[in-house]
Every structure is written in C-alpha cells, then in structure tokens.
Amino acid sequence: MSYTAAALLGVAGALLVDLAVLRTRLVRRRVFWATYPIIIFFQLLSNGILTGRGIVRYDPAAIVGLRLAYAPVEDLLFGFALVLTTLSLWVWWGRRGVQATPRAGEGAPPRWLGDRAARRGR
Numbered sequence: 001m002s003y004t005a006a007a008l009l010g011v012a013g014a015l016l017v018d019l020a021v022l023r024t025r026l027v028r029r030r031v032f033w034a035t036y037p038i039i040i041f042f043q044l045l046s047n048g049i050l051t052g053r054g055i056v057r058y059d060p061a062a063i064v065g066l067r068l069a070y071a072p073v074e075d076l077l078f079g080f081a082l083v084l085t086t087l088s089l090w091v092w093w094g095r096r097g098v099q100a101t102p103r104a105g106e107g108a109p110p111r112w113l114g115d116r117a118a119r120r121g122r
Contacts, residue, residue: 003062007074010081018084022092026084036083043079047071 001009018026026032048069050056063072 003058003072003074004064007077007081011077014081014084014088018088022088024088024091024095026087026091032087036080039079039083040076043076044069044071047075 015027018024019028047056048071050071051058051067052070058072063074066073068076
C-alpha cells in the first residue's frame, strides 16, 4: 500500500468515525474549519523542519510528489485524520460524562472512580 493510499484511507476512516460511528459531526461545524488552519500551520512548520533537514525521508514511488514546506501533501491528510479522530473521541467522551461537572479550580473526579474520590475529599 502506498503512503497516498494509506493517507486517504485514514481520512475516510476518520470521517466515518466522526459522522457515522460517534456522530459528533465535527466536520459540519464552522468552528472546526475556522480553527483548523492553526493546526495546519504548526504541522507544516514541524514537517518542514523534519523533512527539510532530511531527518524524515519518503520514498518518491510511494507519494504523489506534491510537497508543501518540504513535506508531502499526504502528511496533511494523516494529520487531518489524527486530529479529527482525537477531537471526535474527546467530544464523544465529554457528552457521556466521563468527567462530571468541574468544580472551580479543579476538575471533578471521573465517574469511574465512583465514591472513592469523594471519600478522599476530591
């Protein structure tokens, strides 16, 4: 499997998780797309350093060949898949009350700790 095919599969999987599995639908929100350029900036910065200095190298036969800041465009696809999956899980767990309502200055103990945390004064 080429790097390009793996990157496209990663994007498709992340979209499937966001839209169909977890149903967080982050890609349908303006705030996601409004803040995503910040992530792209830092991704291109770090990729440019790593690939520009030769720390990371790619087989030319496994990529499309188009590069941004020395890094192949496939890296942007992988980054998108990683960020979307992470944020989708974060939102999904938050909606399920993994952490109860936080108290001022500290986070409330997670539900899975049960009463043990409450007895210890947390």
